[in-house]
Amino acid sequence: MTTKERLLAAIRCEKVDHVPISMHFWHDPAPARASWGSERERLAMFREWEWDTAVGVRTSVTPSKEVQIEVRYEDDGNVLHQIWRTPAGTLEERLRVTDDWPEAKGRSRYLPILDDFRAPRYLERLIKSADDLPALEYLFPLDNPADSDAMVRDHQHARALAEEFEAPVSIDHWGGMDWLTWLYGAAEAVMLVMDDRSLAERVLAIINATYQSRLESLLELGVDMVERRGWYETAAYWSPAIVQDLAKPFLQREIDATHRAGAAHVYLMDTGIVPLLPMLASLPFDCLLGIEPVHGSQDPAKIRRGLPGKSFWCGISGPEHLGRGTPESVARAVERAFADYGKIGFILGMAVGIRHNWPPENLEACERAWRRLRA
Secondary structure: OOHHHHHHHHOOOOOOOOEEEEEOOOOOOOOOOOOOOHHHHHHHHHHHHHOOOOEHHHHHHHHOOOOOEEEHHHHHHHEEEEEEEEEEEEEEEEEOOOOOOOHHOOOOOOOOOOOOOOOHEEEEEEOOOHHHHHHHHHHOOOOOHHHHHHHHHHHHHHHHHHHHHOOOEEEEOOOHHHHHHHHHHHHHHHHHHHHHHHHHHHHHHHHHHHHHHHHHHHHHOOOOEEEEEOOOOOOOOOOOHHHHHHHHHHHHHHHHHHHHOOOOEEEOOOOOOOOHHHHHOOOOEEEEEEOOOOOOOHHHHHHHHHHOOOEEEOOOOOOOHHOOOOOOHHHHHHHHHHHHHOOOOOEOOOOOOEEEOOOOOHHHHHHHHHHHOOO
């Protein structure tokens, strides 16, 4: 089978020639093994290893051309002050600049909102009240010719590489409740939903409408799968009732659009899964990606029973197995993953990227165990 055939068959719980392995690398700094300088080189390396992978293309969302963004540094460069001037009003934010966040230092262009490092560093948040929402719509415009052009170019490049390496094209989709964490911080987002539910709902409605529009544009161009992140919309943060109300309607719409286009839908969620099983079972996505097997009191057997007909892309813990484990413990973890998930509807992987400081012998042990068990 080609890597495209194998991955899509596994995602759809169909028979494969062997169980795929598919993981990615964290590139800041890059591990020695991830020494490629381009996407073509990465694909060639994965083919040499017999790993399976997709060629990604992102939903592009940038501010409207009418938005003017001013970047300032205050307090001797320790505070980043960004001012977003729109026809509907001005938004301002301030963030602490720290040594472990080099992307925020000395910027001439604006710092995008989509950044996990923002959450604990806010001194002044961008959206303070409902009065800011008209301006927010200019930061997340429903239509933006610049985004359309960028996605067409990215898709053309991704499709050419996918055809060359017989790999699937996958949309990296960034909608959902994660935006509350990026805009407010984790604890503050929870408090916002408790104290001002209407504001949270309206923020999500604006952002998800834009991401749905971009998703449908990319689906029209033709893709094989959608990988939708749900890092921060789990029961590790929210009650099942809140996820049901604030996440499910948008997820349902995304999944329906994906399936109408003939593509497979993959949902990333690492912890806080068991309390959400009834809701997840009611959604017709194809594959659950990233289940953390060590942290978060996960129960793989219960998750598998609770989601009949869905596939699973997971099995090992990056931090505990590859990061802190031994070759022997990694091999046992892979054996347990095969025992938990079987060989149909299973892709061996994990949620997080492989770090530069993880012992390389642990990854080698993972590969050896996979090769022994995959057929």
